[in-house]
Amino acid sequence: MDxxxxxxxxxxxxxxxxxxxxxxRIYSCGPTVYKDATIGNMRTSIFQDILRRVLRxxxxxxKHVMNITDVGHLVSDGDEGEDKMIKSAREEHKSPTxxxxxxxxxxxxxxxxxxxxxxxxxxxxxxxxxxxxxxxxTLVEKGYAYETSTAIYFDISKLDKYPILSxxxxxxxxxxxxxxxxxxxxxxxxxxxWIKAPENHLxxxxxPWGPSYPGWxxxxxxxxQKYLGEQFDxxxxxxxxxxxxxxxxxxxxxxxxxxxxxxxxxxxxxxxINGGKMSKSLGNVYLIRDILERGYNPLSYKLFSYSAHYxxxxxxxxxxMNAAEKSLERLKNGYKLHLNGTEDVEDKTIxxxxxxxxKAINDDLNMPLAMGVxxxxxxxxxxxxxxxxxxxxxxxxxxxxxxxxxKEKEDIPEEILNLIEERKVARNNKNWEESDRLRDLxxxxxxxxxxxxxxxxxxxx
Ligand code: AMP
Ligand code: ZN
Numbered sequence: 001m002d003x004x005x006x007x008x009x010x011x012x013x014x015x016x017x018x019x020x021x022x023x024x025r026i027y028s029c030g031p032t033v034y035k036d037a038t039i040g041n042m043r044t045s046i047f048q049d050i051l052r053r054v055l056r057x058x059x060x061x062x063k064h065v066m067n068i069t070d071v072g073h074l075v076s077d078g079d080e081g082e083d084k085m086i087k088s089a090r091e092e093h094k095s096p097t098x099x100x101x102x103x104x105x106x107x108x109x110x111x112x113x114x115x116x117x118x119x120x121x122x123x124x125x126x127x128x129x130x131x132x133x134x135x136x137x138t139l140v141e142k143g144y145a146y147e148t149s150t151a152i153y154f155d156i157s158k159l160d161k162y163p164i165l166s167x168x169x170x171x172x173x174x175x176x177x178x179x180x181x182x183x184x185x186x187x188x189x190x191x192x193x194w195i196k197a198p199e200n201h202l203x204x205x206x207x208p209w210g211p212s213y214p215g216w217x218x219x220x221x222x223x224x225q226k227y228l229g230e231q232f233d234x235x236x237x238x239x240x241x242x243x244x245x246x247x248x249x250x251x252x253x254x255x256x257x258x259x260x261x262x263x264x265x266x267x268x269x270x271x272x273i274n275g276g277k278m279s280k281s282l283g284n285v286y287l288i289r290d291i292l293e294r295g296y297n298p299l300s301y302k303l304f305s306y307s308a309h310y311x312x313x314x315x316x317x318x319x320x321m322n323a324a325e326k327s328l329e330r331l332k333n334g335y336k337l338h339l340n341g342t343e344d345v346e347d348k349t350i351x352x353x354x355x356x357x358x359k360a361i362n363d364d365l366n367m368p369l370a371m372g373v374x375x376x377x378x379x380x381x382x383x384x385x386x387x388x389x390x391x392x393x394x395x396x397x398x399x400x401x402x403x404x405x406x407k408e409k410e411d412i413p414e415e416i417l418n419l420i421e422e423r424k425v426a427r428n429n430k431n432w433e434e435s436d437r438l439r440d441l442x443x444x445x446x447x448x449x450x451x452x453x454x455x456x457x458x459x460x461x
Contacts, residue, residue: 001058001358001359001362002015002016002362003015003016003054003055003058003362004016004362004363004364005234005264005266005364005365006266006311006364007263007264007265007266008165008242008246008265008266008267009164009165009260009262009263009264009265013364014264016233016264017263018060018233019231019232019233019263021060022061023060023061023062023063024055024060024061024062024063024233024234025063025064025065025228025229025232025233025234026051026052026062026063026064026065026119026228026232026233026234026235026236027064027065027066027220027223027224027228027232027234027235027236027261027262028048028064028065028066028119028235028236028237029066029067029069029220029236029237029238029241029245029246030066030067030068030069030122031068031069031103031104031107032069032070032073032084032085033068033069033070033085033099033100033102033103033104033107034073034084034085034087034088034099034100034103035084035088035103036103036106036287036289037103037106037107037110037287037288038278038285038286038287039271039278039286039287039288039290039291039301039316040270040271040278041238042110042114042288042301043268043270043271043305043314044237044238044268045110045111045114045116046114046116046302046305047236047266047268047305047310047365048066048116048236048268049114049116049117049399050310050361050365050367050397051234051236051266051365052064052117052119053117053396053397053399054361054362054365054397056396057358057361057396057397058362062120063120063121063227063228064119064120064121065119065120065121065122065123065223065224065227065228066119066121066122066123067122067123067124067125067219067220067223068100068104068122068123068124068125069125069216069219070085070096070097070100070104070124070125070126071083071085071096071125071126071203071213071214071219072125072195072213072214072215072216072218072219073085073216074216075087077216077240077244077245078191078244079151079182079191079192079195079215083096083203083213085099085100085203086201086202086203089202095202096202096203100124100126110287110288110289113288113292113298113299114288114298114299114301114302114399115299115302115399115400115401116399117399121227123223123226123227125214125219125223126203128219128222128223128226129205129214131222131223131225131226132194132214132218132219132222133194133205133207133214134222135218135221135222135225135252135256136152136193136194136214136218137208138256139154139193139252139255139256140152142255142256143155143158144158144159144255144256145193145255146186147209148182148184148185149182149184149196150182150184150195150196151182151192151193151194151195151196151212151215152192152193152194152195152209153182153185153186153190153191153192153193154190154191154192154193154248154251154252154255155186155187155190156187156189156190156191156251157186157187158255159251159254159255162189162247162251163243163247164247164250164260165242165243165246165247165250165265166242166243166247168189168243168247191215191217191244191248191251192215193214193215193217193218193252194207194209194212194213194214194215194218195212195213195214195215196209196210196211196212197210197211197212197213201213216245217244217245217248217249217252218252220245220249221249221252221253221256221261224249224253224261225253225256225257225261230253230256230257230259230261231259231260231261231262231263232261232262232263233262233263233264234262234263234264234265234266235249235261235262235264235265235266236265236266236267236268237267237268238267238268238270239267239268239269239270240270241267242267246265249261266310267311268310268311269308269310269311269312269313269314270313270314271305271313271314271315271316272313272314272315272316273286273315273316273317274315274316274317275315286316288301291321292451292452293427293451294318294321294424294427294428295420295423295424295427295428295451295456296321296325296424297325297328299328299399299400299401300321300324300325300327300328301321301324302398302399302400303324303327303328303331303398303400304316304320304321304323304324305367306367306368306370306371306398307320307324307368307371308368309364309365309366309367309368310365310367311364318428322428328400330378331374331378331400331402332402332403332404332405334378334379334391335378335388335391335392335402335403337383338377338378338380338383338384338385338387338388338391339385339388340383341382341383341384341385341387341388342383342384342385343382343383343384344384344386345380345382345384345386345387347386350386350387350390353373353376353377353390354390354393356373357370357373357374357394360372360373361397370394370397373394374391374394374398377390377391377394378391412447412458415445416442416445416447416458419438419441419442419445420438420442420449420456420458422438423435423438423439423442423449423456424456426438442458443461446460446461447459447460447461448460448461
């Protein structure tokens with residue numbers, strides 16, 4: 001069955017044609033490990049996970065590369081401001097390496113909680129300084145880059161076309177362009193490949209231009225080229241990466257080898273919080289750990305994210321999380337009912353459902369449509385083992401662990417389960433006093449509770 005992707009590069013939905021049928025090569029821009037990953041970041045990670053799972057459902061082998069940005073990503077996402085890693089190190093009184101290690105560990109814990117598969121290759125920018133340097137040197141040799149007193153810049157005027165991916169109008173932008181960071185830059189849209197380090201800069205390496213450090217965009221070009229070659233199948237990231245990071249990756253690759261690095265560029269839309277942006281000042285930056293601490297199963301968040309297509313905005317609310325948590329329970333119960341079912345269903349019925357599910361996921365990863373089919377199977381009045389098997393097959397894509405029992409539900413009296421539910425509501429409403437009261441009550445009735453990464457664990461004392 002054909003797979004269709006909305007390709008940012010061509011602005012069309014296109015049938016997917018792999019370069020090599022034997023193995024699909026994918027590059028995903030990974031996290032900059034200077035702070036906690038938010039549930040918004042995780043929405044993008046879930047979309048990338050679905051892409052992997054859908055390709056595998058279609059029988060493909062995958063070579064997926066994800067980078068870890070631990071140097072060079074400046075606060076502005078462009079050429080201005082401090083390195084995010086250094087800023088964070090200063091604020092948290094740690095070294096950039098400690099910051100990177102700490103947030104990388106937390107990032108992978110989040111992936112685990114969401115049952116997101118780890119790409120075949122995970123590569124750190126600071127482990128690839130040599131490759132990046134070689135890439136920049138080639139660009140200089142080929143005349144695509146020039147040196148100023150502060151950096152080595154890519155010269156966009158040397159390209160036949162810039163921009164390619166985004167709708168930037170260079171003329172419009174020039175008029176209102178911000179004050180240049182470096183007046184020696186030839187064009188406002190030239191961007192830094194390599195940056196000369198001021199004295200006392202915490203991260204710097206020797207280079208033909210003295211102690212310096214890489215720009216953010218070069219790491220993805222150099223690591224993509226190293227692990228996937230000059231051209232691969234799919235490049236993914238969040239929608240915000242289109243106009244700068246991905247545009248500039250394409251520019252670098254065109255200068256380096258004359259090619260656009262990937263054939264299909266897929267971008268995930270943003271997660272909104274109560275209809276607006278997630279921001280520290282609004283106090284609405286949520287992490288997967290917050291979801292866990294409020295007593296939800298993190299996988300309910302994954303299910304919640306399937307309520308919108310990855311190319312559409314998704315609005316997060318705690319009411320939405322409540323509904324998703326209930327849906328996950330219904331899904332698990334529905335699966336169990338089929339598992340214990342004794343009725344027979346025609347193979348034709350199974351095949352029809354399977355085809356509809358397959359068509360939905362192949363239609364540009366249409367998860368809301370695919371979930372519609374899942375719910376039809378769950379609700380089917382005939383309870384049959386065949387349906388249970390089908391649901392397990394679907395779960396290879398959903399990654400919701402539908403066959404896993406909720407630990408808290410085993411052999412625990414109804415009364416205690418109800419108190420746990422009440423406590424969940426209290427925690428949701430940030431009513432910590434009530435939450436503590438309920439915990440004490442549960443304890444007094446002979447049960448211990450513990451909030452773990454898989455939900456609330458209940459054990460008999
Ligand atoms: P940041 O940590 O802001 O640099 O973001 C890292 C990646 O997560 C970026 O590629 C963004 O596209 C993605 N991202 C950040 N915020 C959100 C959000 N609210 N919804 C979806 N993706 C996001
Ligand atoms: Zn990247």
